[in-house]
Amino acid sequence: MKAIDLFAGAGGLSEGFRRAGFDIVAHVEKDFTASLTLKTREAYYYLKDNSKMDIYIKYLSGKISRQELYENIPEEVLNKVINQEISDETNDEIFNKIDKLLNGEPVRIILGGPPCQAYSLVGRSRDPNRMKNDPRNYLYKQYLKYISRYRPEVFVFENVSGLLSANNGVIFDSIQNDMRTLGYNIDYRLLNSRDFGVLQSRRRIILIGWIDDLDFQYPDFNVIENEYTIKDLFLGLPNINAGDKIDFEETQIEINNCLKELHINNDFNYITQHIARPNNKQDLEIYRLCVDTWDRESRQLKYNELPENLISHTNKKIFLDRFKVVPYEGISHTVVSHISKDGHYYIHPDINQNRSITVREAARVQSFPDDYYFESSRTAAFKQIGNAVPPLMAETIAESIKEVLDE
Structure with missing residues (x-):
């Protein structure tokens, strides 16, 4: 099942969904160092799948350079990482790159969460204007342009809990209305990573959208109660x-x-x-x-x-x-x-x-x-x-979605 990860960061969402069996066709990330991390992870999986882990170990130990690592990885694998900012000026170029990677196959799911500084409670407390005019408030519109173009059966939108109260809730209402206008049913929960077995209390909005004719409802995740410390x-x-x-x-x-x-x-x-x-x-x-x-x-x-x-x-x-x-x-x-x-x-x-x-x-x-x-x-x-989504949490979410898409 082909997936695209937007605003991918270091790849926490991608990692969880890959473990659940999704094929991450493209990671789009503007930060250069994060995009290097994504390339290194793609290299890891390629080398692991082809019994060449010795090359990965040589890279980690400093025996070979990053360029020498890349020389052992097919170009089409490294090209899955698109190091560009998502914007009106770059979208057409990014679309073309993703289309080549898809090679005519449909996108089943889109992942991602726009940068969250403008939604965070801490960010607002430090800004005299409470970030009301911050352009990052509207990056979600770029996310929706990819939903509109690729029409996935499902999308997962992740963000900080502060989004619920940003601009007195107006921004989150707008996001939901725009998603429904595209023809998707949506539901969300404020989830805590600790309930997924992660040894960290981390509350995040996880919103899931799905096409009208998909028999889907928001999963009831079983709380994992482990005693690990x-x-x-x-x-x-x-x-x-x-x-x-x-x-x-x-x-x-x-x-x-x-x-x-x-x-x-x-x-x-x-x-x-x-x-x-x-x-x-x-x-x-x-x-x-x-x-x-x-x-x-x-x-x-x-x-x-x-x-x-x-x-x-x-x-x-x-x-x-x-x-x-x-x-x-x-x-x-x-x-x-x-x-x-x-x-x-x-x-x-x-x-x-x-x-x-x-x-x-x-x-x-x-x-x-x-x-x-x-x-x-x-x-x-x-x-x-x-900035990452915990992969363990992402994996559980991915498995619940995959059960429906597999039917």
Whole structure:
């Protein structure tokens, strides 16, 4: 079943739908580093399917360059990644590229969610105009142009919960009305990734549209109640300190049921991108106090509780949760793209490591498998991970839709 992923990011939706058996014909993504990640993932699947994983390992270990990796991948595989901004000026060119990839076959499903900064509650709080005139409010119209052209049987539209209240709900009402005008039935839920087995509380709107003559209704997803914790999830990753990194290391990784069931690691005996950002002395002292408070009292330390010599912000009445520990014995709070700016909201629970979580740990929290590689820097990787849809959640959604399309 042919699928297109728009505003694809690092490919979280694509990964889940691919696992469920969909053929992702094209990923359209304007960010260059995210598009490189998508190409690397396409290369991974091609090499895996053709028993050439040694080439992928050589790339991860730095023995061959990205260009040398590409030389082992057919052009039509790499061309699935379209690194262009979706706009009125570029759509015709993108349509032509997708049409070539489809080679006359129909699109069964379209995935994606337009960039969400203009809808996010945090974004609005930082904008004096509450983002009322932000052009990103209307990127959904570009998404609908692809729905109109390819007429998929189903589409999946993902976005932040803030979309429900953006412009007092007017924007979301407009989106739904425009979708119905195209001849689709629609329904949505505010879903939490934790209910899909992801070890993270992450609430997102998942809207599904389907053509009139399709016997479909919004799935009733069974809540997955597992007892796995962050401690289970981080198993096998070596202890490191702030500023340390393991870019690539071959090792016999210890595997538990958590890592198997969440598809984090299935006999991939390599550690990549276990990279911790460096921190100054003040940050590290704050981290130590936060973890100590959590260990002793099972609560997050508020900013105004810090010793005076560690307080650098004059405002001590708002944003008091500037620093937050990811607890060993529970699940993580939402990983967002701000993790690319600093790690204060994602402090590692081991006081002896005294750092924020690494790229690989963040990827695991988002349910990306260990064989997933994020291009091309630590900052870019964190941003891609923070913006992604958890693949484990996407896979469950995909399986429910596939059951209907298979009939």
